Amino acid sequence: MPDSSLQFSIKQSLEATYRFIFEQALKGLDWPDLAHVIKDRQLRSQKDYSAYSDTLPIWACLATGGEMKQAIPLAAAWVCYNLASDIFDDLQDKDDKQRPWNQWKPGRAMQVGVGLIAVAQTCLAQLNPAAQSDILDILGRTMALAALGQNIATRESLDEYFKHTLAKSGLVFAAVAYAGARSQTDEPSLLQAMYDFGLALGMLIQIRDDCRDLLPEQAASDLARATYTLPVLYGLSQQEHRLRPRLVTLLDTANDDHTLEIGRILTDMGALAYSLAVAKVYEQKALSALSVFPVERTVHLITYVSHFLAFQTVAPGH
Amino acid sequence: MSNIQPDQTLARATSEAILISRQLGFPISRDDGSALALPEDPVLAEHLKLAMEYLNKPVGVESFHIYNAGVERDA
Numbered sequence: 001m002p003d004s005s006l007q008f009s010i011k012q013s014l015e016a017t018y019r020f021i022f023e024q025a026l027k028g029l030d031w032p033d034l035a036h037v038i039k040d041r042q043l044r045s046q047k048d049y050s051a052y053s054d055t056l057p058i059w060a061c062l063a064t065g066g067e068m069k070q071a072i073p074l075a076a077a078w079v080c081y082n083l084a085s086d087i088f089d090d091l092q093d094k095d096d097k098q099r100p101w102n103q104w105k106p107g108r109a110m111q112v113g114v115g116l117i118a119v120a121q122t123c124l125a126q127l128n129p130a131a132q133s134d135i136l137d138i139l140g141r142t143m144a145l146a147a148l149g150q151n152i153a154t155r156e157s158l159d160e161y162f163k164h165t166l167a168k169s170g171l172v173f174a175a176v177a178y179a180g181a182r183s184q185t186d187e188p189s190l191l192q193a194m195y196d197f198g199l200a201l202g203m204l205i206q207i208r209d210d211c212r213d214l215l216p217e218q219a220a221s222d223l224a225r226a227t228y229t230l231p232v233l234y235g236l237s238q239q240e241h242r243l244r245p246r247l248v249t250l251l252d253t254a255n256d257d258h259t260l261e262i263g264r265i266l267t268d269m270g271a272l273a274y275s276l277a278v279a280k281v282y283e284q285k286a287l288s289a290l291s292v293f294p295v296e297r298t299v300h301l302i303t304y305v306s307h308f309l310a311f312q313t314v315a316p317g318h
Numbered sequence: 319m320s321n322i323q324p325d326q327t328l329a330r331a332t333s334e335a336i337l338i339s340r341q342l343g344f345p346i347s348r349d350d351g352s353a354l355a356l357p358e359d360p361v362l363a364e365h366l367k368l369a370m371e372y373l374n375k376p377v378g379v380e381s382f383h384i385y386n387a388g389v390e391r392d393a
Binding site: 141142163166167203238278 | 321322323327335336343345361
């Protein structure tokens with residue numbers, strides 16, 4: 001008989017996660033700013049594929065035979081950690097994205113970020129004690145590496161690019177997927193498979209975002225800070241290409257007005273296709289890692305992974 | 319403590335990512351211009367084969383734009 005928890009939709013799992021945060025983790029904590037940023041994220045997650053990201057620990061737990069309720073505290077902690085990371089990233093980058101904390105003075109935003117980490121720990125305190133130590137250990141060590149990776153201001157070599165991307169995204173998603181599985185099982189082969197899945201997923205997400213950043217309507221903040229993405233690194237590596245001098249000139253004076261031309265040049269240089277091919281490898285690695293789990297338990301994870309590069313099947317004009 | 323060591327994974331995964339990247343056409347610098355062998359891992363080799371097919375499809379900023387608009391509309 002199928003586990004009834006598999007019938008839960010993404011929407012229901014998202015609601016359960018945020019309900020846990022508001023009704024349990026924030027209980028007795030009268031902090032309107034903190035509640036506001038969480039509510040803001042909840043509203044955004046309801047509108048796009050962020051809902052899959054927020055609930056990733058739940059689907060990892062379900063894949064290994066667990067039930068939704070086991071991983072809800074972990075998903076809640078993951079939401080809080082993600083929000084804290086967004087706040088600290090924006091503070092570091094002086095980003096002006098439309099987020100509540102970017103309208104505040106830095107000290108106010110910083111306190112909310114620290115508060116979110118504390119709330120995340122409160123959530124993790126609700127985990128099964130048998131798994132708690134492993135989960136705290138891998139999350140702690142991974143987030144330390146991610147914070148260290150964040151200090152790399154520029155990534156001008158392929159080696160630095162991948163090290164940074166792995167630390168900031170690949171390892172983080174790996175640890176969160178592992179933690180979701182660990183909340184149900186201690187079977188090493190299953191934990192390794194879920195870790196591998198998360199690692200590939202994190203790489204896929206970041207590389208796909210690198211490509212998306214070249215869209216005209218996206219902020220060109222990475223380009224302006226000379227934090228080069230994979231397509232840009234590829235373009236710069238084409239030493240003999242006729243468009244390289246123009247690319248270098250545009251990058252040296254990068255601003256939002258140049259994003260469209262940079263995107264066109266990188267398309268002409270094959271940089272977008274190359275970057276998406278690398279992403280494709282990680283998409284396939286992620287799907288391969290899931291093959292050890294019953295397919296009916298990984299439907300949401302497969303959907304999540306597959307949507308990132310699904311544009312190839314969308315005909316222009318549709 | 320779990321059996322998985324993130325710091326060791328970081329070093330191994332970085333090397334693999336560079337290998338994947340170069341197999342897919344990222345230029346090898348003059349300093350290490352030796353030819354790279356295909357990965358011995360048959361699964362990884364299969365992934366690379368798929369990605370090479372992917373490379374042959376037209377991909378541009380415009381098609382990416384269409385995709386993103388579709389995702390936002392469907393959400």
